[in-house]
Amino acid sequence: MNKAMIKFKNVSKKFGKNEIISNLNFEVKEGEFITVLGASGSGKTTTLKMINGLEKPTAGDINVAGYSIQKGKLIEFRRHIGYVVQSIGLFPHMTIAQNIAVTPKLLGWDKEKINHRVDELLDLVNLPRDFKDRYPAQLSGGQQQRVGVARALSANPPLLLFDEPFSALDSLIRQELQHQLKDLHRKLDNKTFYFVTHDINEALYLGDRVMVMNHGKIEQFDTPQNLVKHPQTEYVKQLLDTAQENQKLWEALK
Amino acid sequence: MLQSIIHYFQNNANEYWLAVRQHLVLSFSALIISLIIALPLGYLGSKNQKIADICQSFTQVLRIIPSLALLFILIPYVGTGTLPSLIALVILALPPLVVNTILGFNEVPTDLNEVALSLGMNNWQLLTKVQLPLSLPYLLNGIKLALIEIIASATLAAYIGAGGLGDLIMTGLGLYRIDLIMIGGISVAILSFGSMLTIDWLIRKAARNE
Numbered sequence: 109m110n111k112a113m114i115k116f117k118n119v120s121k122k123f124g125k126n127e128i129i130s131n132l133n134f135e136v137k138e139g140e141f142i143t144v145l146g147a148s149g150s151g152k153t154t155t156l157k158m159i160n161g162l163e164k165p166t167a168g169d170i171n172v173a174g175y176s177i178q179k180g181k182l183i184e185f186r187r188h189i190g191y192v193v194q195s196i197g198l199f200p201h202m203t204i205a206q207n208i209a210v211t212p213k214l215l216g217w218d219k220e221k222i223n224h225r226v227d228e229l230l231d232l233v234n235l236p237r238d239f240k241d242r243y244p245a246q247l248s249g250g251q252q253q254r255v256g257v258a259r260a261l262s263a264n265p266p267l268l269l270f271d272e273p274f275s276a277l278d279s280l281i282r283q284e285l286q287h288q289l290k291d292l293h294r295k296l297d298n299k300t301f302y303f304v305t306h307d308i309n310e311a312l313y314l315g316d317r318v319m320v321m322n323h324g325k326i327e328q329f330d331t332p333q334n335l336v337k338h339p340q341t342e343y344v345k346q347l348l349d350t351a352q353e354n355q356k357l358w359e360a361l362k
Numbered sequence: 363m364l365q366s367i368i369h370y371f372q373n374n375a376n377e378y379w380l381a382v383r384q385h386l387v388l389s390f391s392a393l394i395i396s397l398i399i400a401l402p403l404g405y406l407g408s409k410n411q412k413i414a415d416i417c418q419s420f421t422q423v424l425r426i427i428p429s430l431a432l433l434f435i436l437i438p439y440v441g442t443g444t445l446p447s448l449i450a451l452v453i454l455a456l457p458p459l460v461v462n463t464i465l466g467f468n469e470v471p472t473d474l475n476e477v478a479l480s481l482g483m484n485n486w487q488l489l490t491k492v493q494l495p496l497s498l499p500y501l502l503n504g505i506k507l508a509l510i511e512i513i514a515s516a517t518l519a520a521y522i523g524a525g526g527l528g529d530l531i532m533t534g535l536g537l538y539r540i541d542l543i544m545i546g547g548i549s550v551a552i553l554s555f556g557s558m559l560t561i562d563w564l565i566r567k568a569a570r571n572e
Contacts, residue, residue: 160480187482197477201495210491211481259481269480 110137112171113267113300114159119168121154121324128154129324132168138266139298141290143305143315145347151324152304156269159302160189173266187211190260190268194276196252198244204230204255205240211263229258234288250281257289261296270303274310282310290314308351312336320344366541378530382549385526388444388519389512389553392451396508400456401501404463405489414464421457429454429515433522447519454515455508462504466497498568506561513554517546527553 114136121129129151136142146152157163158170161182170177175185198207205226212222230237233254244252253273260268274282290313293301305311311318312332320327320335320343327341339345371378407414427435432453436446470493478492494501520528527546534542 162476162480183482183484185482186480189480191477191480193473193477195471195473197471197473199474199478199492199496210478210483214482214487 110139111174112136113138113140113173114302115169115171116155117169117171119158119165119170121151121158121163122166127324129158129165132324132326134319134326134329136300136302138300141293141301141303141314141316142319143303143311143317144319144321145305145308145311146321147306149323150321152321153271155321156271156302156304159267159269160186160191187215187263188265188267190262190265192253192256192260192268192270192273194272196244196249196256196273196276198252198255198259200244203241203243204235204247207244207255208259208262210259215263225262229261232261232292233258249277250285253277253285257292266298267300267302270301272305273303275305275307286310286314308347312351320347363541363544366539367545370541370545378545381525381527381530381546382553384524385513385516385528385550385553388447388451388524388526389509389516392448392455392512392516393505393509395448396452396455396459397505399452400459400463400504404460405467407460407464408467417460417464421461424453424457429511430518430521433515433518437522442522444524446522447516447524451512451515451519455512458507458511459504462500462507463497466500466504467493469500470496499565502561502565502568506558506565509557509561510554513550513557517550 112135114134116132116134119129119132120127132155144152144155154163158165158177159172161177164178172185172189177185198204199210202210205223208226208229209222212225217225226240227237230239235251235254235258239247239251239255244255247255256273274285277285289301293299303311303314305314312335315332317329317331318335319329322343327343328335328339330338330340335344336348339348403413403417407417429450432450433447436450440446440449474492474496475488478488483491516524516526517528517531520526520532527549530542530546530549534540534544534546
C-alpha cells in the first residue's frame with residue numbers, strides 16, 4: 109500500500125474570531141492526484157497554505173511526508189514541496205532559467221547540474237530551451253505558467269501544491285495545460301499533486317479523487333465517478349446540477 | 363563678466379576644485395550615513411504600521427523646518443564646521459529616503475513574497491534576492507530626491523564653516539563679486555542636475571525588466 113503523503117488531524121484555523129477551517133480530517137496517499145473543489149471562502153486555499161506552512165493551524169496536527177509541520181524546519185522543508193499559484197508569481201527581475209533555478213541554488217547544487225536540470229524541465233513542460241535567457245514579461249500567460257510548473261518541479265519534490273494555477277488563463281490554453289498536467293502526473297513517478305480549483309470540470313477531469321469543500325468543511329472526498337453517481341450532500345448535488353445545467357445549454361444550442 | 367570668470371579659473375583653479383571636492387565629499391558622506399539609517403528603518407516600517415506612522419509624522423515635521431534654520435539650530439549643541447553640517451544634511455535626507463523605502467518594500471506583491479518563502483528562502487534571502495531588487499526603482503528615487511536636497515543644502519553649510527561651493531557664493535556676496543556668485547551657483551546647479559540625470563538613468567535600467 110502507498111504511504112500517506114498528507115495527513116490532517118482535527119485541524120482548525122481561525123482568523124481573529126472567524127473560523128475558516130473547522131476540525132478538518134483527511135489523508136492523501138503518495139502518488140495521488142487530488143483536486144480540491146470549492147467556492148471562494150470555502151477554506152480551500154487556506155488548507156493548501158497550511159500544507160507548506162504559509163498559514164499555521166490554530167489547532168490540530170498536520171503531517172506531510174512523515175514530518176509534523178509544526179515541529180519541522182520550515183525553510184528546509186519547503187524546498188521539497190513544489191508550489192504553483194494563480195498569479196504565476198515568476199520573479200520579474202530574473203530570467204526564466206534563474207526563476208527555475210531558485211530552489212536548486214538554495215540547495216547548493218553546482219552550476220552544471222542546475223543547467224542540466226533547467227534544460228530537462230523546459231523539455232518536460234514543452235518550452236523551447238532558448239527561452240532560458242528571456243524575462244517573464246516576454247512570455248505569454250500560458251508560457252509563464254509552464255515555467256511556474258517547471259520551477260515547482262525543479263528540486264524534484266515528492267509533493268506539488270497548485271493554487272488555481274490555470275484560472276487566469278483563457279479557456280483554450282487552460283484546457284491544453286490541463287491535458288499536459290495530467291500527462292505529466294502520469295509520466296512522473298509517484299508524485300503527489302494537490303490541486304485547488306473552483307472549476308468543477310477541471311476538478312473532475314484532473315483528480316484521482318476530488319475533495320469538495322464548503323464553509324471550511326469537507327462535503328465529500330471521493331473519486332469523480334462516485335461523486336457524480338452518489339453525491340452525499342445537498343451541496344455536492346447542487347454543484348453537480350450546475351454542471352449539468354451547462355450541459356443542457358449545450359444540447360439546446362446544437 | 364565672462365572675462366572675470368575666465369580670469370578666476372586661470373588663477374584660482376585649485377581653489378575651485380577644492381571647493382567642488384569639499385562639496386561632493388560632504389554631500390556623499392551625508393547620503394551614505396542617511397542610507398545606513400533609512401534603509402533598515404524603511405524595511406521595519408514596511409513590516410510594522412506603527413513604525414511607518416511614526417516615520418511619516420516625523421518626516422512631515424522635518425519638511426516644515428527650513429534647511430538654513432536646521433543648520434543654525436544645531437550650532438549651540440555641536441558648534442560649527444563639518445560635523446553639524448553633516449548632521450543637518452543627514453536629517454534633511456532622511457524623509458525622502460525613509461518614505462520611498464517603505465513605499466518600495468510595500469510595492470513588492472504579496473504573492474511574490476509567498477512564492478519566495480514557498481521555494482525555501484529564509485528572510486534574509488527573501489530580502490536580498492527578491493525584495494531589494496524589486497524595490498530598487500523606488501529606493502533609487504528616494505536617493506535622487508535626497509541627493510538633490512543634500513547638494514542644494516550643502517551650499518548653505520558654508521555659513522557654518524563646512525566649506526564647499528557655498529564658500530564661493532558667500533565670498534562673492536561679501537565682496538560684491540558677481541562672477542564668484544555665478545560660478546558657485548551654476549556649479550551647484552550642475553552637480554544637482556547631473557546627479558538627477560544619473561540616477562534617472564539608473565532607475566530606467568533597474569525598471570527595464572518589470
